[in-house]
Amino acid sequence: MIYLNGKFMSIEEACIPVLDRGFIFGDGVYEVIPAYSRRPFRLTEHLSRLQHSLDGIRLKNPFSNEEWKNLLEQVIAKNDPEDQYLYLHITRGVAKRDHAFPINVPPTVFIMSNSLLPPPGELLSSGASAVTALDNRWIRCDVKAISLLPNVLLRQLAVDGHALETILLRDGFLTEGAASNIFIVKNQVLLAPPKSHLMLPGITYDVVLELAAANQISLEIREISEREVRTADEILLTSSTKEVMPITLLDDKPVGTGKPGDMFFQLHALYQQYKTTHMRGLPADNVKT
Ligand code: PMP
Numbered sequence: 001m002i003y004l005n006g007k008f009m010s011i012e013e014a015c016i017p018v019l020d021r022g023f024i025f026g027d028g029v030y031e032v033i034p035a036y037s038r039r040p041f042r043l044t045e046h047l048s049r050l051q052h053s054l055d056g057i058r059l060k061n062p063f064s065n066e067e068w069k070n071l072l073e074q075v076i077a078k079n080d081p082e083d084q085y086l087y088l089h090i091t092r093g094v095a096k097r098d099h100a101f102p103i104n105v106p107p108t109v110f111i112m113s114n115s116l117l118p119p120p121g122e123l124l125s126s127g128a129s130a131v132t133a134l135d136n137r138w139i140r141c142d143v144k145a146i147s148l149l150p151n152v153l154l155r156q157l158a159v160d161g162h163a164l165e166t167i168l169l170r171d172g173f174l175t176e177g178a179a180s181n182i183f184i185v186k187n188q189v190l191l192a193p194p195k196s197h198l199m200l201p202g203i204t205y206d207v208v209l210e211l212a213a214a215n216q217i218s219l220e221i222r223e224i225s226e227r228e229v230r231t232a233d234e235i236l237l238t239s240s241t242k243e244v245m246p247i248t249l250l251d252d253k254p255v256g257t258g259k260p261g262d263m264f265f266q267l268h269a270l271y272q273q274y275k276t277t278h279m280r281g282l283p284a285d286n287v288k289t
Pocket of ligand 1: 032176177178179180181199200201202203204205238239240241
């Protein structure tokens with residue numbers, strides 16, 4: 001069951017007019033929120049990122065956080081899986097084709113749910129491969145915009161190279177993955193690129209930084225050069241659906257030993273523990289610093 005503009009229906013029944021500005025211009029934003037044991041994960045953080053994206057495209061938030069929570073809970077309840085990921089999508093509505101914003105047009109609001117499966121065990125035990133590419137996206141990558149053509153083309157490079165992800169480099173520095181954030185490890189120090197308009201502020205990225213800080217893991221948040229990426233001991237990928245994953249092959253060359261490293265195993269275990277705390281509805285006091 002999905003939600004579209006005030007109604008719940010099956011995905012087959014859901015239709016939008018061809019003049020929807022999401023369809024015509026990619027004029028909208030989205031969020032992806034995991035729900036474990038039917039509890040939305042880091043909901044406040046996801047909703048504040050949604051607000052940031054809406055502000056970035058000057059679109060009024062159609063709902064309060066309480067209303068979003070309510071709607072998302074209804075979508076979760078109407079779908080079978082215990083673990084789901086919710087996809088929510090807001091466009092600037094339906095109007096005669098004209099680049100300028102339409103006046104007094106209600107936004108289109110769409111929410112769907114899919115089952116959320118943990119990443120396959122073999123990817124965690126042997127690691128995944130990635131390719132690199134020039135980050136040729138726009139310079140508001142902090143906005144989770146539905147116009148994802150560059151990300152689609154960049155991710156396809158990974159598929160073409162039988163890899164899981166494309167790691168993006170802009171002006172000689174690491175930004176993120178085509179649909180993930182990227183960390184590296186050098187000499188037991190976890191390195192993360194600083195948040196900026198050139199990357200999406202990942203919710204999983206924040207969880208990993210909090211876990212590292214709360215568990216005395218050496219951490220540096222700073223620009224990471226292409227050379228540092230290519231000579232890293234470990235590369236880690238994070239996203240809401242992939243959680244924490246090791247990248248062990250980069251452009252067909254082994255990363256470090258070519259096997260998932262200690263930092264991956266430690267952060268992966270901490271992340272699973274954090275998820276369990278969340279699923280039981282307990283405060284994550286052991287994590288927040
Ligand atoms: N960067 C990009 C470009 C993404 O599409 C995603 C996935 N939504 C991420 C980073 C990871 O963000 P999150 O941890 O919130 O899923």
